[in-house]
């Protein structure tokens with residue numbers, strides 16, 4: 001709100017967003033609030049947000065992404081946290097919030113530290129895996145998600161081990177941007193709702209790290225219930241497990257990818273999450289980001305969410 005007031009005051013014509021997902025998302029909020037009345041929270045869809053449509057066109061934006069994780073450079077959304085209400089919700093969805101110009105230059109990503117390279121890369125990866133198994137998948141989202149899954153799975157371990165490897169950075173950046181398109185044409189699942197609730201209460205938890213922590217239990221839940229087995233097999237194959245024939249092979253490939261990227265041992269307890277909070281997190285996930293549950297390949301109850309969190313808890 002301060003930056004939007006500044007932009008208004010100085011008569012800025014456009015907003016340049018140079019940074020990672022948080023910076024680009026904040027930039028979209030600035031662009032919207034520089035031209036619209038009231039408070040940003042009036043325009044947030046979900047939770048205690050008022051869900052008002054933007055009356056006026058936001059300022060145009062230029063996105064220069066320095067990370068490969070969120071796909072925010074090609075979508076019309078931003079994630080915003082309200083520390084007073086412990087809500088972390090997507091804001092936007094208005095076509096006028098798509099960046100006017102996006103620059104994806106892997107040379108700007110060469111100095112991202114290994115752990116953050118992994119967290120961000122897995123965020124990009126899950127955007128595509130979620131869209132791919134989601135109820136809103138379609139031919140276009142399948143096309144970009146498949147390429148993204150293949151590209152990130154092959155090159156993320158290389159980029160984590162050797163951050164200066166420009167080929168690996170380029171391929172992960174490509175996967176990230178394609179995952180951004182996948183989200184625009186399809187929709188992520190409640191894996192994202194659950195993680196947002198975790199990091200809404202624990203701001204020190206990086207989004208990608210939270211997703212990694214719950215991912216195996218999340219996908220296992222749907223695999224056990226028999227949801228879209230052929231899609232899990234296809235994803236396992238795209239991840240290099242060419243002999244995949246069962247949905248469970250996806251879990252094996254995911255475990256290996258986590259291990260190869262050095263993130264197989266992430267613990268919720270290291271970020272201050274307590275076992276007693278898991279019910280509260282499940283309720284927050286539905287209250288703030290309930291819309292994404294519609295994308296789940298099978299309906300997920302609050303009890304299912306608690307079970308996934310319990311199975312993920314370390």
Ligand SMILES: [Zn+2]
Nearest residue numbers: 070123192207
């Ligand atoms: Zn994400």
